[in-house]
Amino acid sequence: MKTYSVMIVGVGGQGTLLASRLLGNAVISEGYDVKVSEVHGMSQRGGSVITYVRYGDKVYSPIIEKGEADLILSFELLEAARYLPYLKKGGRLIVNTQQIDPMPVVTGQATYPDGVLDMLRSKADVTAVDALSLAVEAGSAKAVNVVLMGVAAQSLGIGKPVWEQVVADTVPPKFRELNLKAFDLGYAHKA
Amino acid sequence: MAKKLLLGNEAVARGLWEAGMTFASSYPGTPSTEITETLAKYDDVYSEWAPNEKVACEAAIGAAIAGARSFCGMKHVGLNVAADPLFTASYTGVNGGMIIGVADDPGMHSSQNEQDSRHYAKGAKIMMLEPADAAECRDFAKLGYALSERFDTPVLLRLTTRVAHSRGLVEEQEKEAYTLKAYQKDAKKYVMMPAYAIPKHVTVEQRILDQIAWAEDCEINRVEYHDTKIGVITAGNCYNYAREALGDGASYLKLGMVYPLPEKLIRDFAAKCDTVYVIEELDPFIEEHCRRLGLSVHGKDVFTLQGEYSQALVRKVILGEEIPFDTSDIPVPGRPPVLCSGCPHRGLFYALKQEKVAVSGDIGCYTLGALPPLESVDTCVCMGASVSALHGRNKADPSQASKSVAVIGDSTFCHSGITGLVNIAYNNSASTVIVLDNSITGMTGHQENPTTGKNIKGEPATAIDLEALAHAVGIRRVRVVDPYNLKQTRDAIHEELAVDEPSLIISRRPCALLKYVKHAPAYHIDREKCRGCKSCMRIGCPSISMKDGKAQIDFTQCAGCGVCVQMCAFDAIRQ
Numbered sequence: 001m002k003t004y005s006v007m008i009v010g011v012g013g014q015g016t017l018l019a020s021r022l023l024g025n026a027v028i029s030e031g032y033d034v035k036v037s038e039v040h041g042m043s044q045r046g047g048s049v050i051t052y053v054r055y056g057d058k059v060y061s062p063i064i065e066k067g068e069a070d071l072i073l074s075f076e077l078l079e080a081a082r083y084l085p086y087l088k089k090g091g092r093l094i095v096n097t098q099q100i101d102p103m104p105v106v107t108g109q110a111t112y113p114d115g116v117l118d119m120l121r122s123k124a125d126v127t128a129v130d131a132l133s134l135a136v137e138a139g140s141a142k143a144v145n146v147v148l149m150g151v152a153a154q155s156l157g158i159g160k161p162v163w164e165q166v167v168a169d170t171v172p173p174k175f176r177e178l179n180l181k182a183f184d185l186g187y188a189h190k191a
Numbered sequence: 192m193a194k195k196l197l198l199g200n201e202a203v204a205r206g207l208w209e210a211g212m213t214f215a216s217s218y219p220g221t222p223s224t225e226i227t228e229t230l231a232k233y234d235d236v237y238s239e240w241a242p243n244e245k246v247a248c249e250a251a252i253g254a255a256i257a258g259a260r261s262f263c264g265m266k267h268v269g270l271n272v273a274a275d276p277l278f279t280a281s282y283t284g285v286n287g288g289m290i291i292g293v294a295d296d297p298g299m300h301s302s303q304n305e306q307d308s309r310h311y312a313k314g315a316k317i318m319m320l321e322p323a324d325a326a327e328c329r330d331f332a333k334l335g336y337a338l339s340e341r342f343d344t345p346v347l348l349r350l351t352t353r354v355a356h357s358r359g360l361v362e363e364q365e366k367e368a369y370t371l372k373a374y375q376k377d378a379k380k381y382v383m384m385p386a387y388a389i390p391k392h393v394t395v396e397q398r399i400l401d402q403i404a405w406a407e408d409c410e411i412n413r414v415e416y417h418d419t420k421i422g423v424i425t426a427g428n429c430y431n432y433a434r435e436a437l438g439d440g441a442s443y444l445k446l447g448m449v450y451p452l453p454e455k456l457i458r459d460f461a462a463k464c465d466t467v468y469v470i471e472e473l474d475p476f477i478e479e480h481c482r483r484l485g486l487s488v489h490g491k492d493v494f495t496l497q498g499e500y501s502q503a504l505v506r507k508v509i510l511g512e513e514i515p516f517d518t519s520d521i522p523v524p525g526r527p528p529v530l531c532s533g534c535p536h537r538g539l540f541y542a543l544k545q546e547k548v549a550v551s552g553d554i555g556c557y558t559l560g561a562l563p564p565l566e567s568v569d570t571c572v573c574m575g576a577s578v579s580a581l582h583g584r585n586k587a588d589p590s591q592a593s594k595s596v597a598v599i600g601d602s603t604f605c606h607s608g609i610t611g612l613v614n615i616a617y618n619n620s621a622s623t624v625i626v627l628d629n630s631i632t633g634m635t636g637h638q639e640n641p642t643t644g645k646n647i648k649g650e651p652a653t654a655i656d657l658e659a660l661a662h663a664v665g666i667r668r669v670r671v672v673d674p675y676n677l678k679q680t681r682d683a684i685h686e687e688l689a690v691d692e693p694s695l696i697i698s699r700r701p702c703a704l705l706k707y708v709k710h711a712p713a714y715h716i717d718r719e720k721c722r723g724c725k726s727c728m729r730i731g732c733p734s735i736s737m738k739d740g741k742a743q744i745d746f747t748q749c750a751g752c753g754v755c756v757q758m759c760a761f762d763a764i765r766q
Contacts, residue, residue, distance in 0.1 A: 013531075028196055034358075035359050036357060036358035037357040039356070040224075040300075040356055040636065045528035045529060045530070045559065046528055046529040060502075061431045062353055063502075065504075066514065066516045068502075078526070081519040082523045084518065085517065086516070089516070103526070105524055106728060106731065106733065107564045107731065108725070109524075110524035119520050141747045
């Protein structure tokens with residue numbers, strides 16, 4: 001298979017690393033070569049974060065550049081707009097409608113723009129989801145990452161039992177049930 | 192055995208362990224930290240966090256002389272700290288093998304400069320391996336010990352951020368049997384004074400020639416011939432970018448050892464290709480070697496000296512091709528990193544801002560105190576520089592001593608702040624140093640350090656008594672404040688700046704992200720009472736934003752620290 005490129009973007013602390021690990025483990029179980037590139041350190045402190053997951057028969061580069069992502073999974077609305085240039089023409093964008101003010105907005109130097117979702121819809125194949133509500137429904141606001149992975153999993157061509165196994169194996173045992181529920185809610189989400 | 196998806200750093204640790212390594216000493220530093228964190232999970236390996244990279248490197252030298260296969264790990268700037276032992280360990284050589292892991296950070300994801308560690312290999316005359324992905328991280332770590340023992344030298348293992356922090360498939364192998372080599376007293380080998388070091392230098396120069404001969408036909412310097420119109424000489428992750436961008440439309444010389452570099456191998460490759468590009472991030476290290484061989488190559492004439500490379504960059508520079516993409520029609524405000532909700536540094540920086548002092552800063556999460564809205568930090572150079580530079584500043588202009596402080600984290604203070612404090616006491620400057628004691632090494636992701644009372648495995652350990660230490664070096668004025676208490680903190684700073692002698696303030700409150708820290712219930716805004724004055728926004732808390740002209744607090748993020756409550760004149764913030 002030709003290399004498939006997924007970008008997972010969000011705000012430091014939202015759990016993008018776990019999502020990338022779930023996707024990485026799911027594609028290995030399908031026998032693909034895979035590379036996952038993570039961001040650690042300074043960039044994690046509430047800043048804009050990016051993780052790249054690339055899989056296929058043979059993967060060389062671990063990163064994704066502008067115009068190359070087949071799918072962007074954005075954990076926050078503004079971050080979807082920020083990384084839109086990375087999406088391949090005609091690529092797919094799954095976006096959590098949650099809005100988190102960046103510091104320049106908090107301090108009044110900038111405003112959180114209106115109309116982001118409409119703008120995104122005019123440029124890409126967009127699936128919008130209120131993942132925060134679904135995560136709270138699953139039992140914790142922190143499960144936003146697993147909800148979103150559930151939404152993405154609908155179209156990645158990997159069977160649901162594989163995903164459930166990967167979620168169960170990857171998260172700590174005491175949060176297993178909560179995360180499986182979060183995954184289910186995302187997987188059942190209708191665009 | 193099964194293939195696992197390992198981080199480059201985890202794969203290095205796996206390789207070290209598979210080679211029978213039993214001693215590791217490191218100081219945390221992004222992007223190198225996870226190597227040693229992973230080693231700490233192996234029960235049959237002794238691992239530790241050392242106070243700094245010099246100590247770690249020297250400990251690893253000692254372990255290698257004792258006959259163990261040893262390791263020390265650090266980020267690129269850490270190698271500056273370890274450079275002193277590095278240059279002479281090159282002369283002594285080893286007994287058991289020794290690997291020094293160093294992780295460069297092109298693009299400065301989490302660093303204060305973009306230095307290229309390959310110059311250290313050349314400077315110290317120590318061979319340097321550079322893997323391109325997780326599988327090679329494991330392989331090169333193992334190979335490193337064989338080379339170290341064969342050539343009687345420490346070996347540098349260089350990573351870059353994208354290799355250290357990228358996951359790839361690694362097939363795990365069994366651990367090799369390695370027994371401690373016998374130590375034999377040998378002053379001519381291990382005592383480096385002029386009479387013994389002079390002949391050793393001869394040995395080192397011969398060793399480089401032997402290593403060049405090895406480099407000419409070793410497996411890790413690999414040639415891949417496809418179309419020979421374009422030839423690419425490269426190493427590390429740049430190989431992946433080139434391979435992705437150019438595919439079989441180019442031929443490749445992938446160098447697994449970046450110092451010393453082969454000569455015949457490079458000449459032969461260049462002779463078979465029409466146009467040769469050297470693709471390497473940061474400095475023209477391989478390119479200059481090619482030029483010294485008299486070869487005509489493209490390198491930094493077409494590629495940048497700055498930042499990370501990518502397949503897109505290679506495609507654009509060599510093929511002149513760019514992939515089209517859409518952009519946002521809406522301006523997107525930036526999202527810089529911030530101090531977390533409940534971060535104990537916030538209260539301290541706000542108090543410093545109120546006091547209008549110049550702040551000599553240091554390396555850690557608290558460097559973020561330089562950003563709006565706190566904007567409290569004036570300088571940041573390197574680990575420990577806050578303390579020593581404050582002293583220099585105050586001696587040069589004593590009139591400013593009552594308006595200047597240094598801030599330094601607990602781990603950074605142990606790393607290289609203590610010697611600066613000794614200088615302040617010994618040479619008597621009226622300097623005020625503030626240790627931000629959050630009981631952990633925060634920036635790199637929560638590592639224990641000599642002040643926390645725990646070792647790398649989380650077991651009880653001796654903790655430095657900071658107050659006693661300050662007294663012992665000759666600082667008479669030492670006090671502790673809680674940075675969640677703005678008035679107490681501000682008063683302490685004000686009083687210590689007013690006295691004409693050295694003082695140390697310990698701003699003590701554990702990092703809000705530590706698992707054992709119990710948070711008070713989240714606060715909320717009483718919308719009836721809130722006048723929308725934005726006073727609470729001045730502390731730059733990511734949990735607070737404005738909605739419809741009034742403040743609001745995100746209950747999912749608020750850590751209940753109560754600093755914002757002290758900002759509100761209208762009693763509008765309630766628990």
